[in-house]
Amino acid sequence: MTTASRAMDRLVGWPDLSEARPSCGTGRALRTSDTEIAHFHSDRKVDLNLTARAIRRLEGDLRNSTAIRLVPGSHWVTIRLECASDIDLLMTLVSAALKAHQGCPASDRPSSARCNDQHSTVLAPEHVGAG
Template sequence: MTTALRALTQLASWPDLTEAQPGCGAGRGLRSARAEIAHFHSGRRVDLHLTARMIHHFESDLRRSTAIRLVPGSHWVTIRLECDTDVDLLMTLVSLALRAHQGRPDFGDTSHAPCNDHDVTVLARENAGGG
């Protein structure tokens, strides 16, 4: 079982999430009552709809993580799942995403904002940083 499949199985058991076809049409998805939350695009890559407000709020922390890729202007973050620590990070960020979508509306952010599936190339950790 891949890291992403283990994470998807865990998250699908959360009461606020249901499995659904991702809006981008690729992979498997999870959504809340209000928005798409996650798209599992491969055995190791997940796009998470964190919202523009949350990305801005945690941007410096997100940029420090080698597991996370940000795409300028996107309301989604891409997470590379290579180990249990990355899954723990995903679980924390899904909690933040659920909170963000339950809170007051973010008018710069829509539930139909496209994920990063076609906008980002995720490098393996050993290639990240140019070395």
């Protein structure tokens, strides 16, 4: 069983999440009744819809994690799942994403659920905000 499969199996049991087809068309997704939360694109890569506000709040910690990649301007973060601690990190961030979406007014939500899988460039944490 792959790391992503183990993570998906744990998350699909959460009461606020259900499995769905991702809007990007690649892999598997988890969503709430209102929005897509996670896209599992491969055996080791997950895009998580964290919201811009949550990313700003957690940016320092996100940038310091070697498992996370950020795309400037995106409401999604990409998480590489290599080991059990990466799954634990994903569980924590999914919880943060669910909370962020609960408190996010509809006007603050992006009009598109475009995940990072459709972006051509994903920057390593040390490059985000540099310039």
